[in-house]
Amino acid sequence: MQFKDLQLNKPILKAIEAKNYTSATPIQALTIPLVLAKKDVIASAQTGTGKTAAFALPILQLLFDKQDAGKKGKKVKALVISPTRELAIQIEDNFETYSKFTNLRTAVVYGGTSIEPQKDVLKKGVDILVATPGRLLDLHKQDCLNLDFIEILVLDEADLMLDMGFIDDVRKIERLCPKEKQILLFSATMPAKVVQLANTILKDPETVDATPTSSAAKNVNQLLFYVHKQHKMELCLHLLRNTIKGNILIFRRTKMGIAKLEKMLKGNGYKVDSIHGDKTQNDREKALNNFKDGAINILIATDVAARGIDIDNLDAVINFDIPNVSETYVHRIGRTGRAGNTGNAYSFCSADEKTYIKDIQQLINTAIPVIDEHPYVLDPKAKREVHRTPGKSKHKSGRKSAASKKNKKRWY
Structure with a gap:
């Protein structure tokens, strides 16, 4: 009309x-x-x-x-x-x-x-x-x-x-x-x-x-990566270096998670900023304007801070953390592929987030294609990841394990 x-x-x-x-x-x-x-x-x-x-x-x-x-x-x-x-x-x-x-x-x-x-x-x-x-x-x-x-x-x-x-x-x-x-x-x-x-x-x-919710992502190419929680940073960097280009919006669940990711990406030479609830209004507006003006090309945000933000020409959305509410996923990926353009959505799923993916696929009535050609693949059948409980080391306190002596520095 x-x-x-x-x-x-x-x-x-x-x-x-x-x-x-x-x-x-x-x-x-x-x-x-x-x-x-x-x-x-x-x-x-x-x-x-x-x-x-x-x-x-x-x-x-x-x-x-x-x-x-x-x-x-x-x-x-x-x-x-x-x-x-x-x-x-x-x-x-x-x-x-x-x-x-x-x-x-x-x-x-x-x-x-x-x-x-x-x-x-x-x-x-x-x-x-x-x-x-x-x-x-x-x-x-x-x-x-x-x-x-x-x-x-x-x-x-x-x-x-x-x-x-x-x-x-x-x-x-x-x-x-x-x-x-x-x-x-x-x-x-x-x-x-x-x-x-x-x-x-x-x-x-x-x-x-x-x-209708299922049609919200028509112009978005959705991709799913199963990855160990502790390897999400490496996977993100790997994809930014080899696959994902242009203007990118990354979603993280917590402000602390945003801070860690922002520090790592800046340390690797990426132009990045973030918006979340603890930032002043001026800082949030500045970050958003820098993103829209092209001064930075990666913006990291929580769902609440990013809700309602209208960004033209967004090439990709990365779901660094999978949302526990299925509709939020649809909302996130709908930021790209707007006004007739096509966009890409990359989702990093660890073992404890699999139930969220199941609910999301049920809601959008689509199986999201899984990409298993990457260096940090988690077995899709893994139910959970095994983490050592802090304080339960078999070594005396203050003593380094053989593994930690051998392999101390993360490559990113």
């Missing part, structure tokens, strides 16, 4: 045209008419399907006729709640792009950075506010934000929001808004707790499911 068939007005169509977009994605074609009809919507959509525009475009259309001339008189009429700072910034960027030829004003507020400049922006008056839950409630508590005029409330990445423990904040924000409002809920997956939240706050919602 073409955007011009979706009853959007000229200023918005002009902004879409300036981005060289003509056809709406399935989530946009299904959602935009429902939002324009002022229905509550619960939509299941992965990132990379154009879901931000699916709510941004109709919101701008609905607010267009009510735009206040003077900035001072503006009241927040649309509120978008996002779980992470990166995603909030990206959503606001979308609103800025599509409101280019209107008088509508957008702002974004999030934690991890000074609150004062954000208070100043709100004082000047905005129509659309994008926010993370904690910072929004802080601003409201300090009487810097009036939610009495909200007409549309959007909850984006609802599943992640609940995983991060924001359920009470979300309910509180919903109660602070007027009773009569339109609510749009977007979620990559629909676990029971998201459905329960939707049932309690949405009124007769229309359901949109634009991306």
